[in-house]
Amino acid sequence: MDIIRSKDFTGTQAWDALDIASMNGITTRLHWTDQPYKWHVNDGAEVFAVLDGMVRMFYRENGVETSVDLAAGDIFYASVGTAHYAHPQGEARILVIEAEGSV
Known part of the structure; x- marks a missing residue:
């Protein structure tokens, strides 16, 4: 058993992660960052939950780029193929749940 206080986790570089669990090929990781990530498409679906801070999420849907601001408590679900x-x-501190080894 572990208790993780997400607000206490700080990485030494952007997108550092604390591995929390790997269950049946699905990983749960806590990320700390203060820098943007790159455009990408995951190998599978991804759940992206903001635990602390604010994140502007950019995504493409039907070839149209849009963005949404995510505050603590907000969850973004990227289905397969969502850039x-x-x-x-x-x-920001973000909980990411995705297939093990995903981009």
Whole structure:
């Protein structure tokens, strides 16, 4: 058993991660970042939950680029094939649940 206080986790570089669990090929990781990630498409679906901070999520749907601001408590679900990238507005802590080894 572990208790993780997400607000206490700080990485040494953008997108550092604390591996929390790997269950049946699905990983759960806590990320700390203060820098944007790159445009990417995951190998499978991804659940992206903002635990602390604010993240502007850019994504493409039917060839149209749009964005949404995600605050603490908000969840973004990227289905298979959804191109997206996250741009934190300052420091953010994010819980990511995805297939093991996904981009």
